[in-house]
Amino acid sequence: MHAIVCIKQVPDTTEVKIDPERGTLIREGVPSIINPFDTYAIEEALRIREKFGGKVTVITMGPAQASSALKEAIAMGADEAILLNDREFAGADTWATAYTLSKAIKKIGEFDLMFCGRQAIDGDTGQTGPGIATQLQINQLTYVCRIASLDFDQKTVEVERLVEEGRELVKSTLPCLITVVKDINQPRYPTILGIRRSQKAQIPVWTSKDLEVEPELIGLNGSPTRVMKISTPPPRAGKCELIAGESAEQQAELLAEKLLAEKIII
Amino acid sequence: MALLEINRETCTGCGSCLQVCPFGALSLDNENIAVVSEACTGCGACLPECPVEALSLPQAEKKEQVPTGEYSGVWVWVEQYNHQAGSISWEMMGEGRKLADKRGSSLTACVLGYQAEEIARQAIAYGADRVFLVDDPTLEVYRTDPYARILVELVKKYRPEIFLLGASTRGRDLAGAVATYIRTGLTADCTGLEIEEETNLLLQIRPAFGGNIMATIKCPDYRPQMATVRHHVFETPQPDESRSGQIIREPAVLTEGRIASKVLDLIVEKNEVNLADAKIIVSGGRGLKGPEGFAILHELAGVLGGAVGASRAAVDAGWISYAHQVGQTGRTVRPDLYLACGISGAIQHQAGMRTSKVIVAINKDPEAPIFQIADYGIVGDLFTVVPALTRALKRRLNKA
Numbered sequence: 001m002h003a004i005v006c007i008k009q010v011p012d013t014t015e016v017k018i019d020p021e022r023g024t025l026i027r028e029g030v031p032s033i034i035n036p037f038d039t040y041a042i043e044e045a046l047r048i049r050e051k052f053g054g055k056v057t058v059i060t061m062g063p064a065q066a067s068s069a070l071k072e073a074i075a076m077g078a079d080e081a082i083l084l085n086d087r088e089f090a091g092a093d094t095w096a097t098a099y100t101l102s103k104a105i106k107k108i109g110e111f112d113l114m115f116c117g118r119q120a121i122d123g124d125t126g127q128t129g130p131g132i133a134t135q136l137q138i139n140q141l142t143y144v145c146r147i148a149s150l151d152f153d154q155k156t157v158e159v160e161r162l163v164e165e166g167r168e169l170v171k172s173t174l175p176c177l178i179t180v181v182k183d184i185n186q187p188r189y190p191t192i193l194g195i196r197r198s199q200k201a202q203i204p205v206w207t208s209k210d211l212e213v214e215p216e217l218i219g220l221n222g223s224p225t226r227v228m229k230i231s232t233p234p235p236r237a238g239k240c241e242l243i244a245g246e247s248a249e250q251q252a253e254l255l256a257e258k259l260l261a262e263k264i265i266i
Numbered sequence: 267m268a269l270l271e272i273n274r275e276t277c278t279g280c281g282s283c284l285q286v287c288p289f290g291a292l293s294l295d296n297e298n299i300a301v302v303s304e305a306c307t308g309c310g311a312c313l314p315e316c317p318v319e320a321l322s323l324p325q326a327e328k329k330e331q332v333p334t335g336e337y338s339g340v341w342v343w344v345e346q347y348n349h350q351a352g353s354i355s356w357e358m359m360g361e362g363r364k365l366a367d368k369r370g371s372s373l374t375a376c377v378l379g380y381q382a383e384e385i386a387r388q389a390i391a392y393g394a395d396r397v398f399l400v401d402d403p404t405l406e407v408y409r410t411d412p413y414a415r416i417l418v419e420l421v422k423k424y425r426p427e428i429f430l431l432g433a434s435t436r437g438r439d440l441a442g443a444v445a446t447y448i449r450t451g452l453t454a455d456c457t458g459l460e461i462e463e464e465t466n467l468l469l470q471i472r473p474a475f476g477g478n479i480m481a482t483i484k485c486p487d488y489r490p491q492m493a494t495v496r497h498h499v500f501e502t503p504q505p506d507e508s509r510s511g512q513i514i515r516e517p518a519v520l521t522e523g524r525i526a527s528k529v530l531d532l533i534v535e536k537n538e539v540n541l542a543d544a545k546i547i548v549s550g551g552r553g554l555k556g557p558e559g560f561a562i563l564h565e566l567a568g569v570l571g572g573a574v575g576a577s578r579a580a581v582d583a584g585w586i587s588y589a590h591q592v593g594q595t596g597r598t599v600r601p602d603l604y605l606a607c608g609i610s611g612a613i614q615h616q617a618g619m620r621t622s623k624v625i626v627a628i629n630k631d632p633e634a635p636i637f638q639i640a641d642y643g644i645v646g647d648l649f650t651v652v653p654a655l656t657r658a659l660k661r662r663l664n665k666a
Binding site: 030256 | 304305307311314347445450452469474477532570591596602620625639
C-alpha cells in the first residue's frame with residue numbers, strides 16, 4: 001500500500017490576537033503549523049499503513065521553511081517527504097498548485113490512496129484536492145469523515161462523506177483521492193523516536209527542473225486567477241445592545257419582544 | 267519564494283506591515299526600511315496595512331490564449347438532492363440574473379438529475395432564459411465524475427462567460443473538478459460578485475484567513491469566470507410562474523459502467539435541520555457544561571424551527587457531533603439569526619458565523635469577545651435565560 005499525503009504549512013490562527021484598539025489582527029510572531037485538516041489526512045494514512053503495511057509519502061509545495069512541516073509529518077510516522085520549492089512555483093493559485101503537485105505525484109510513482117485536508121485554514125478554498133484528482137484522472141471523495149472499508153485486492157474503498165443532509169456512504173475504485181474532515185480521527189503526537197528520525201531526515205527538494213511541467217502552467221504566470229485587492233473586512237455595524245432586566249425571565253421577555261418587533265423572528 | 271515588492275523610496279519604516287504578516291516574513295533593515303524574506307508567500311495581507319502604498323505584488327504577464335470575446339452568458343448550476351433544488355441555487359439565480367442583465371446577456375440554468383424536469387421549470391420561474399436539462403438515471407444522486415464531465419462538455423459547446431456554483435459540499439467538489447478540466451480560474455466561497463465597469467470582468471470578492479481579510483479576485487484571460495458562492499449571501503428571488511424560457515435537453519456523457527463511484531446510502535441524524543439551510547441557528551459552547559446542556563438549545567431551536575450549532579470546544583468535549591460545529595474547522599454559516607449561548611467567541615468561531623445577519627449572545631462573562639460582534643446581548647446564566655427565552659417565544663409565536 002502506498003499513500004501520498006499533500007499538506008500545506010499555514011500560520012497558526014489560534015495564536016492570532018485582535019488589537020483591541022484598531023480591531024485588526026496581530027499576527028506578528030505567529031508560528032507556522034501543518035494545516036489542521038492535513039494532520040487528520042496524515043493520521044488516516046498512517047493508520048491505514050499500520051493495518052495493511054506499506055508506505056506513506058508526504059509532499060508539500062512552499063517556501064524553504066515548509067520543510068519543518070514535512071519533518072513534523074515524519075515525526076508523526078511518515079516514511080518519506082518531498083518539498084517542492086522553486087521561485088517559479090511562487091504565486092500559484094489553486095489551478096497551478098494542483099497542476100504542480102500532480103506532476104510531482106506522477107514522478108513519485110504508483111500509489112493507492114491520496115489524502116488531503118478538506119481545505120487549508122488560510123486560503124479556505126478546498127479546491128486543490130479536487131484539482132489534483134482531476135489532473136491525475138482519479139476519482140475524488142471529498143469531506144470524508146470515516147473510511148468504512150478498504151480492499152486492496154478488489155481495489156475498492158467505502159467511505160462516509162459529510163454532506164449537508166447527513167453522511168453519505170460512497171464506494172469508489174482505487175486509486176482515489178480522499179479529502180478529510182476533522183471528525184475522521186484524532187491525530188497522534190510525534191514520538192521521541194519519531195522526532196529523532198525527523199531531525200536526521202534529509203528532505204529532497206524538487207524544483208521545476210525536476211518535474212515535467214510546462215513553464216507557462218506553474219506559479220503566478222500559470223494561474224488563471226489574479227488577486228486584485230486585499231482589504232480588511234468592515235467591522236460588524238452597530239454596537240451590542242445589552243438587554244438588562246431584574247431577572248433572567250424579564251431579560252428573556254425583553255429579548256423576545258425585540259426579536260419579534262424587529263422582524264428577526266417571524 | 268518572496269514575491270512582495272517593496273518600494274524603498276516610499277517606505278517610511280513605520281513597521282505596520284511587520285505586525286500583520288502571517289508568515290513573519292517582514293522586518294526592518296539597518297536603514298529602517300522594510301525587507302521581505304523567503305518566507306513570503308505573496309498572500310497580500312500586508313498590502314492594505316501600508317499607509318504609503320509602498321508594497322505591491324507583481325502582476326503576471328498578459329496572455330491571450332483564450333478568445334474571451336467569444337464567451338457570453340451567465341450560467342448557474344442548479345444543485346438538486348432527492349428531486350428538490352437546493353435553496354442556494356435559487357439565491358444564485360437571483361444574482362445571476364442581475365449579472366446577466368448588467369452584461370446584456372442571458373441567464374442559463376444547468377439542471378442535472380433524474381426525473382428533474384420540474385426543477386428545470388422552476389429554474390425558469392426563478393429567472394432562467396434557458397435551461398440545459400440532463401435527465402438520466404446515472405445522475406439521480408450527485409457524483410463528481412458524471413456531473414463534471416457533462417458540465418465540461420456543455421461549457422466547451424456553448425461557451426459561457428460566467429459560471430456560478432453553490433459553495434456547498436457538492437458545489438465545491440464539482441467546481442474544483444470542472445475548472446481543472448477546462449483550465450480556467452475558480453474562486454471559492456464568494457460573498458460578493460460585481461461587474462467591473464471598465465473591463466466587464468467579474469469581480470469575485472471572498473473572505474480568506476478565516477474571514478480576517480477580504481480578497482477581490484479576477485480571471486482576466488480564461489473563460490468562463492468560475493466562482494462558488496456562499497449560502498444566504500444573496501436574496502432568493504420571487505419565482506414568477508408566468509416567465510417563459512427554453513428547456514434544452516442534453517445527453518449524459520458517462521454510462522454507469524464508466525463511473526468509478528457508487529452512492530450506497532445516506533445516513534441522516536433524526537430530527538436534524540441542516541446548518542447550511544437553517545435561517546435560525548441556536549449554538550452552544552463550553553458554557554453548556556455538558557451534553558445535557560444541548561437539550562435546552564434543542565428546545566429553543568424547536569420553537570424557532572432552527573438548527574443547533576456548536577463551538578469547537580463543545581464538539582471536542584464530545585457533547586455533540588462534529589456535523590454541528592460552526593467555525594474555522596467546522597461549517598461556515600450565515601443565518602438570519604445566530605444565537606450564541608455560552609460561547610466566548612474565539613476568532614476561529616467568529617470565522618464561521620460573523621456574517622450572520624443578526625447575532626444574539628447569551629453569556630455569563632460580560633468581557634466575552636462574542637459581545638463585540640453581537641447585535642443583542644444578555645449577560646446572564648444561560649441555564650435560566652435560555653429556557654425563559656424559549657417560554658417567552660413559544661407564548662408569543664403561538665399567539666400569532
